[in-house]
Amino acid sequence: MSVATEAPRVIARKRRTGADRAKSVAWHVALLAVLVVVLYPAFWVLTASVRETSDILTTISPIPTSITWENFASAFDGLAGIPLWRFFWNSFVIAALSVVGILASCSITAYALGRLEFPGRKAMFAVVIATLLLPGQVMLIPQYLIFAEMDVVNTIFPLVIGKFLGLDAFFVFMYVQFLRGIPRELDQAATIDGAGHFRIFFSIMLPLLRPAIVTSSIFTFIWSWNDFMGPLIYLHEIEKFPLPRLLQSYNNTEAVSNYGGMMAMTLLSLVPVVLFFLVFQKFLIKGIATSGVKG
């Protein structure tokens, strides 16, 4: 775009404004078109949740003709006599434990893999990378048999234990990448001052890892909030269901007669994730850009 002419700058700029404005309009029109397509499903569910059940499946317009709050009332009633808040609480407990687990385990695992030198380190890091690409389905059946043997099926233990053991390769990898960006001089200076590795880890690395910690916490919360396969395999009692399992059951039973309730419930289940995103979007986008590109 830089036009290198001898003409005075003022003239060059004036001549460009007309064409520039046209280009700018085209740019916004193109992106707004994408925006409409991207946001349509979100708006659709937003308005479907306040429509009469008979009205939901037959309208393309995202603007409702009549508004009813009954759908939300029936959504709050939950399923099988268990109120909706209970399922929210179940989801929250699993997500919160997952966040704590990832924090505790991935930081120490990544510090050892990214900063320390010991025999077997390279092989262990290779295992981490390999599990990034390995389809998890291959471990599903033996894992189930192990948890069944431990008598912890139908508890949340199988859903969170992996997080406490640093088995989430994606986050270990992300922390390692982040640690590589922290200058080694810091550790060396601390070592000369007599600090041990524990001291360096807790007093220097952890505070500097804050951006990675925030990013991983948000992602962990959202992914665990959305996780369906884990609860599908391990949780069988409705009182223990997190939201995805509730939605699935509701969809199979109640939704036939109460589609509006289904839509309101769906919308409510998405609210925490969207709120989280709106608050933390800068962290998230930065996190995915840096941990992604360096792969």
Add this chain to the structure above:
Amino acid sequence: MSASPSTTARPAAKGAGAPTAGGGRGSAKRRTPISRRGERLVGYTFMTPWIIGSLVFTVGPMLWSLYLSFTDYHLILGGDFIGLDNYRAMFDDPMFGRAVKVTLLYVLLAVPLKLIASLAVAMLLTQSRRGIGFYRAAFYMPSLIAMSVGIAIVWKALFAAGGPQDQFMSWFGWEGGGFIGNPSVSILMLVLLSVWTFGAPMVIFMAGLLQVPAELHEAAEVDGAGKWHRFVHITIPMLSPVIFFNVLMETVHAFQLFGPAFIIGGTAGGPAWSTLFYTVRIYALAFVDLRMGYASAWAWMLVLAVGVVTLIMFRAAKNLVYYAGEDNK
């Protein structure tokens, strides 16, 4: 907001226990700075949870499932070693062909469409104009919710008979009804769900595009290269490591699609097996039919397939991916 207090509280709480251990070790270290043995000890200590976890929940289960794949193990009936019979049975199993077809079709449609969309929008968003932050955030948002059960249910409604997609397409003379009841197009629901999440690779593309030196484009422009030429000869080569990363990750993930497929098609992959994804079939074999030996053989075929595809991609990348300057992996 609720996350940041807990993130700072966590290390502090752990730090309270650490100084005693750190202090004790520190005094030993003062005699030999950066002692190798101390480093080893700390390394293994820090790795202990991961080592135990990997042995019990990753490496162990992998070997076990490999063994199971050579048995006819049934969760209730038990089973015996049957050699390669499971693998032979797969090729006579009509469900295997269906699941492979559906999954491959999905990978071949969803990955290129999603990545083309994400690169195109990323290029629009790396021009310096106002509103980029807003667009980027809005486009990224679907990536966070698309794999949830809630969105799968919304998708079912959007593509139902008489629903928005049906009505919209009938304006243009479409008579195929809602995608969800039409086996010849039902897979498109999942392809479109995947394309809807173009925001995640887009963010990665944007970061990559911003690292392409502007001088290259300027120099080429001076030499009279048009936009298309610059795209093909500058943007694509400079971006190739990022493209490779995105293709690899999206492909590996596409092979493993489960949640939305399960909600939309059920364990039978309806209608008429047209959404019978490979992982959905593994789930049905293992946890509905309880044929865990046979399901393990299916799972290992998936590992083999993903492994071969990954290897081919890394091979191809050697010739196709351009790393500026030194070889940075």
